[in-house]
Amino acid sequence: MFTLLGSPLAPLTLASLVLLAIAVDARHDRHRPLWLRLGVRIAVFAVLTWLMRLAVGSPVAPRLPVDVPGERIWAQLVEIGWWMVGARVAVGIVRFVVVVENRPRETRIVSDLLAGAIYIATALSVINFVFGVPIAGLVATSGVVAIIFGLALQSTLSDVFSGIAVGLEHAYKPGDLLWVEGGIEGQVLQINWRSTQIATPHNSVAIVPNSVIAKSRLENRSAPTPTRGITVTVNTHPSVDPGRCVAALDAAVQACRLPLSQPQPTIDCVGLKGDGVAYEISFIVRASDEIAAARTEMLTQMHRHLRHAGISLGVSGVAVAPSASVPTLVELMAESELFGPLSADQRELLAEHFVAISLERGETLIREGEMPDALFLLAAGTVELTRGEGTGRRVLLRASPGESVGMISLITGVAWVATARALTPVAAYRLDKAGFATVLRSSPSLASSLEAQAQRGLAWLRCEAAAHEEDQMDKPDLLLARLRQFLRRLNG
Secondary structure (H helix, E strand, C coil), rough: CHHHHHHHCCCCCCHHHHHHHHEEEEEEEECCHHHHHHHHHHHHHHHHHHHHHHHHHCCCCCCCCCHHHHHHHHHHHHHHHHHHHHHHHHHHHHHHHHCCCHHHHHHHHHHHHHHHHHHHHHHHHHHHHCCCCCCCHHHHHHHHHHHHHHHCCHHHHHHHHHHHHHCCCCCCCCCCCCEECEEEEEEEEECCEEEEEEEEECCEEEEEHHHHHHHCCEECCCCCCCCCCEEEEEEEEECCCCCHHHHHHHHHHHHHHCCCCCCCCEEEEEECCCEEEEEEEEEECCCHHHHHHHHHHHHHHHHHHHEEEEEECCCCCCCCCCCCCCCCCCHHHHHHHCCCCCCHHHHHHHCCCEEEECCCCCCCEEECCCCCCCEEEEEECCCEEEECCCCHHHHEECCCCCEECHHHHHCCCCCCCEECCCCEHHHEEEEEEEHHHHHHHHHHHHHHHHHHHHHHHCCHHHHHHHHEEEEHCHHHHHHHHHHHHHHHHHHC
16 A cells, blocks of 8 residues: 555655654744745645555545554554644634735634634544544534533623624724723723723723623724814803804814814804803814813813903803903903013003904914014904915914914014914904004103013013014024114113
């Protein structure tokens, strides 16, 4: 029967050496790429199949030697090795298909399940084909054992099969931001047979059983994009015209930098009751880690714009809430970072020279490169400061009520490095250079106060600091010198 090279034991010997080489190489095999690992297994399996056909005929119907007991056991062991190598090839094909189809979840669950089924089928085939033992009774007995184990491991099996069901839907993958009904939210770290591990914002890891995942409502907040939608609600005084409220809220939205401009934020009136009118402001941010900052920015701007528009908030359950009044010019100056440090007398003296103006949406206060002849103190609305034009246009700042525009250029005599344009209808107070000079001549102490503010780091110029950061703030001594020259020229 064994005729290769005139030696009946040659095929078995070569097959045994191949199996030994596989066992020795097993440690290195796991470090190879999956495609190379599968290619080596197929090649080895083909060689081993050829040797087994020379030794025992068909591997699924082997003609084992009967004369020499030791030779028969040897052939059976080699036959078992052939079946195991075939099982490894089948498992490798399954895992390779999973990787090629980019289904990482099934890599851990579905492919492992198929691998287990392949090895069980291989074990039954070895019993049937190698040892010639009928497996019909064994299969029936294993069914009873499976029922017993199934009842004992009901909870664990529920997690396993729930994980498979969820995995087939591709609901989420490691790295996604997942929200699970019940308040669990975080980044998916790992998906295994029994559970899903989620890193929460509280620096902890939540281990959620797959059976809970399958029964709960989920939100994959990384799909289809990582952007997140936010909605904030505000109630205003019931006596205020909703048109005024929407205009003030629109100005507040335009003043925010974190929400995305596309899709545009929306403002909806969603309730009209005796204790207030409810508005919902919805907007989008780039990622979940910006939610808290964007919500804070939005609420801050809403509070500022509503207050400066004289719109008070509604009080739940109170039909008549205290109404708010529009700040006067003196009150506006007292809360301003520019004029707030001045004394009350100095603010009143300056207030006499301010002129109230109004601007429509899109009107320009100051153009880039021009020499402004006045400064503006905003009373309502939002003004955007930009640099450049077209595709090179860059937003430097969005000024809100209580902030000023144009002060640095008015004092230093340098060209304005940004364009200030009304994003919304704007109400402002204008103080021209002549009026400013008149006040400084009549009040030398005001000039000293302004110089002291400049020495404290130009804190009152924060609104313009962003626009002049490259050209002015890197040379504070030069700016201070120009301020002193300007004050001496006005008072000389």
